[in-house]
Amino acid sequence: MKNEKSYSESVKSLSMSEMKNDAVVQEMLIDMIILESVLNTKKNILAKQIDEALDTRDKPLFLKLSSEMNILLKQFGN
Numbered sequence: 001m002k003n004e005k006s007y008s009e010s011v012k013s014l015s016m017s018e019m020k021n022d023a024v025v026q027e028m029l030i031d032m033i034i035l036e037s038v039l040n041t042k043k044n045i046l047a048k049q050i051d052e053a054l055d056t057r058d059k060p061l062f063l064k065l066s067s068e069m070n071i072l073l074k075q076f077g078n
Contacts, residue, residue, distance in 0.1 A: 039076050046072065 046069045053062035 042072060
C-alpha cells in the first residue's frame with residue numbers, strides 16, 4: 001500500500017510550502033526596498049556634490065562626479 005498523506009496533512013504541507021514561498025518573496029521585497037533607498041541616497045548626495053562643484057566652478061570635480069552619476073544611472077537605471 002502506498003504511503004499517502006491524509007487530506008489535512010496535504011493541506012498542512014501545502015500551507016507550510018506557501019508560507020516559505022511568501023517569506024522568500026517578502027525577503028526579496030525588503031531587499032529591493034533597501035537597495036532602492038541606498039541608491040536614492042547615493043544619487044541625492046552626488047546631485048548635491050555636482051551642484052556644489054558647479055557653484056564653485058570646479059570643472060575637474062564636476063566631471064568626476066558627473067561620471068560617477070552616469071555610472072550609477074547605467075547600473076541601476078533612472
